[in-house]
Amino acid sequence: MVAARLHDRRGFILTEALVALLIFSVVFMALEGSLTLVVRRFADAAREDIAARHAENLRESLFASGCAAASDVDSLNAVVISSTSTTTGYLLRVVQTTAYPRKIGVRSERYDAVSRCR
Numbered sequence: 328m329v330a331a332r333l334h335d336r337r338g339f340i341l342t343e344a345l346v347a348l349l350i351f352s353v354v355f356m357a358l359e360g361s362l363t364l365v366v367r368r369f370a371d372a373a374r375e376d377i378a379a380r381h382a383e384n385l386r387e388s389l390f391a392s393g394c395a396a397a398s399d400v401d402s403l404n405a406v407v408i409s410s411t412s413t414t415t416g417y418l419l420r421v422v423q424t425t426a427y428p429r430k431i432g433v434r435s436e437r438y439d440a441v442s443r444c445r
């Protein structure tokens with residue numbers, strides 16, 4: 328009769344609940360670590376996108392301004408862009424360097440473009 332009651336029990340015992348809680352907490356901590364990494368990657372990608380777009384806008388404005396040699400430094404959202412334009416005959420050459428912080432160190436990129444003078 329006692330054996331029949333043990334097999335008919337419903338619910339969980341305290342040990343089972345604690346093991347389930349331990350498993351859920353380990354899984355949650357792993358997901359939290361992954362989420363932190365993803366957020367950092369998105370921030371790095373956003374800065375890279377800002378750097379490329381802002382450098383392109385500056386380059387296009389230099390090309391549209393005519394054949395004028397110039398040098399400029401601009402910054403936007405921790406992205407620093409230095410531009411130098413030189414003229415050679417009827418060509419305008421623009422050299423740009425972008426620098427922005429990443430999780431580890433600073434990333435630097437160089438853009439070099441040539442266009443006809445307008």
